Amino acid sequence: MTERVATTPGLFPLPDWAKETLSDLKGHQKGDLLSGNEGPEIVSTYADVRSELIDDQLDAGLDRIVEGQARWDDMIAHPLTVADGVETGGIVRYYDNNNFYRDPRVVSEPTASGDVAEELASASDQLPADDDVALQAVLPGPYSLSELATNETGADAEAFRESIAAFLAAEVEALGDHETLFLLEPSLVEQPPEDGVDAQASDAIDRVASATDADVVVHTYWGAIPEKPYAHLLDADIDAVGLDLVTGDRDDSVYNVQEYGAPDSVALGVVDGQNTLVEEPETIAERVGWFEEQLPVGGFETTYVTSNTELFYLPENKYQAKLNALAAGVEVLS
Template sequence: MEHAATTAGLYPLPDAQRERLADLKGRGKGGLVDGDESADVTAAYDAARERLVAVQREAGLDRVVEGQARWDDMLAHPLCVHENVRTGDVVRYYDNNNFYREPVVTGPLTEDGDLAADLSAAARLTDPLQAVVPGPYTLCDLARDDHYGSFESFLDGVADFLAGEVAAFPDAVETVFVLDPSLVTDPPDDDVHERVRDAVDAVNDAVDADVVLHTYWGALGERLHAYLLDTGVDALGYDLVNAHEECVYLVQEYGTADSVALGVVDGQNTRIESPGTVADRLSWFRENVPVSDFETVYATPNTELFYLPVNAFGDKLDALAAGVEAARAEVAE
């Protein structure tokens, strides 16, 4: 069984680049990302990417992500920069004090290579890479459809779009985290569970990499969890910060994939977990599920990390990596 320290991406901007971008926006040379950035804005994001990759390597993470510094609209980003999408009102991002521009889909969602371009830039800094993409259901939930005409067709269109995006990923990508928190916060009706499963599979089948379907802010419903077990993903994610008992119950009753991602660090709280706490949460899960000999246990913050101040963000990565080392030592004994 391999333990891998990693994250769900979407990092806070490093201070230097935050100040630089604020200055550019104040002079009318920045603004929210719209896919047509000035050279100065591009340079600031390139510098942020370099710093975010360096922070992960310094912490000793086993899987390194690009950092998603350009994702001003969080998980809605891939649609907000698409040519057949207009951005609408600024709306609340889930149940917190963050906001994004609502993407309104006005035409067919064809692959545009935005995600692949960022990953190709990151591949020059580190290899291998872990990619981060929104899940198809979550992307539908965050957007508004003015083109496809029905939820089912919209979900299929978004899944095909994401499949095209991940198919274009560079060879350096060895793992893909598919973040689908809306499956928990605003779960689909029972009659579309099969459609959601097929949408996840469309993304999974399009990429030659290990795929982790990660949800958070609670636990999946039992029936939906069972449907997702029928997908081809390599790992399912469980939020042990917000719903540890419920997540273990799901695995006890229904099993899980050959690998798991465990949210063992709070991605929204500035309190820094000790390495011992991280290791304890990993061992508690192993001890409470019927089959614990997983191929890979991805230890991760339960959510994206852009909520955190930069210093706390770095400290969380350090604690996570040290906790995974402690877990490895415990298993080896």
């Protein structure tokens, strides 16, 4: 019988009270922020934010709890922007939307900072001793991170991807205990790899996934992965592929699974992370059920029921409502 798990890809919006506080503080400590060395007031504020975001998830009844990634001003590029060997460039557009990040310009071999591991440890300390919830780590996938970064190392594109994969693998190795790891790979859809590069991207993902004993979900969104990159992705030693059933034609994702198969588990993006309309629990359950009906009998070991994208695009009250809807949708399925 398939286990249904309510979760998210992380990257939550800042609570309204924190936006004003951090805006004032960051104006005086910009250099510290860029280097990852925030002052004590900023550290304290983000600690309070982390507690609030974890409480939001616990109150909603999610099965996997993320740290929230409220410090990730630079979207999924954040782990690289605070690494040694990386200089922070100007403001650039994040894919094709109205969000922006500071361009990480990699000038030498990037060195893992342990920044994400520290965040995860702080989140772990705040979880209850409860078998019903478990910790989930979140990181960018190596293909997307290499696409978002600017390569100023002098290495060719393949070697650069390998260095980013090695960097992320070191970040993963530093993580404490976690039940699952979501690797966010929107570039597999937004900037799909060409022939030859698709196999290299799969190798890079495999290297990062092999750095943890946790279940690894490669979550893709903003549409379906093209066929060849999808087929190559399955060569990586991962536990689940994340499929966006909200954006674009969901039949394309179904076709990929029917034609090429899938890992033992799947993550289904059935809640719109960019739309303020809050889905009814029954709608969420129907979307999961529809997907499962398209596939051969047997199903998956685990179905992660999640939003298709990060939730930071949403106002605070809508983000909270989406968390509640995800948990309630899984309840309908049980």
